[in-house]
Amino acid sequence: MSGAFFIVSVGFAVALAALLVWTLRTAHRRRGPGGLSVLESAPQHLCNMGPIRRSQDPADLSYVARRGGRELAKRLRRERKNVILLYLSFLRSDFEQLLRIARVVALLSPEISSSYEYERLRLSLLFRGRFALVKLRFLFGDAAMPQVTSLGEMVTSLAIRMETAMETLGERAALAANVALQSER
């Protein structure tokens, strides 16, 4: 047996064993209400954007800098950045929640399309990657962020995909909801 094949064989076995452990740990951690109950916990943070926007008004910052001094303005800037970062992480969890809903719908559907599934997987991976970039840029205070636009485009694309998939499913779907939920209990 060549050295390369030996290394690849051992690496393959170890990698798949690690993947198996990771999968089972993730599944174990997620235990709890599952199945269609996920549909009841819809995203909750989308409505908070108004106050968040108002809290970021640049006029406030210049006012504080004028009246309270540079130190106070610096502190305010830092705290505002924290607010935005927190909000970003909540948006992310909302997005994850929507994906979870989409997965449950696919799981309980008697027919799914591989292209839709692949597309959703691809979009979600892209979303996560770009989201991390956006977060980094916020973190380091770079104002020009074209990534956010593409992030938004991705979400729209996902919505369109979901709509088409749901239309198709809606005609033929038969949910295994009762049994799935019963057995999960």
Place this chain on the structure above:
Amino acid sequence: MPSVLSALPTLDLALWAATTLVTVVLLCLILARRLDQKFPFLTAYLGVNLLQTLAQVVVYEIYGIRSNVTYAAVWGSQAVVILARAFATGEFCYALLGRYLGVWALAKRILLLSSAIVLGLSIYFGKDGFRYGVMTLEIASEAFILTLVVGTFLFANYYQAEMQRNLVLLGIGLGLNSCVKILNDAVLTRYLSGYDGVWNEVAMTTFAVVLLFWIGAMRATSTVHVPKPELASADLYRTLAPQMNRRLLELNEQLIQLWKLEQPKP
């Protein structure tokens, strides 16, 4: 006691006896709980495994350990055993994902394709003459099974499908068995002279542990009949679709606003 068994080292003999005994216990448990109807391929695999053990004793006794006939018979029977385990693995995959019709239809295609690719690549790159031919084949077959098992768990995890405890234990047993066999065979073929004494003991110890997982799996298997999934109204989808789309669009809107917020100031 047949002379071939009495010639074995004490540890090997003890492990051989233990794995045979535990296999019989597991088979009895399956038959007593009538789980053979639920897991026919697993039952068949355990039966084939026991038959192989008996056949090996007979062949060793008649032809001796070093004969060519023994070599061919033992590895030939091993092929049958691996094939039976591959079917048992398919049964596990179906048990975990089979009731989710749409996901199963997609998963079985992807799993079979990726496992076949792994099998093909292992055989192609592992070919190294006749000496290690059987080892390469075994590594390839085990890689095929391991890919099926891990892939099934990945699918179940991604779609958040329910993973019943008995199926998790069954899958861990199948995965562990294949994983250790790949490592064991790879190390043997690479370091033959120093490892040949340990190889058999590692294989038997692992198999004993795997059997214990499977006993746990069979004990955790419910014998209560689970009704087939009830079909729900398609209205659920029709109501759900616009809700989800609206929320996704809202999310999109929020992100765009976030971007506007950080536009460079004039």
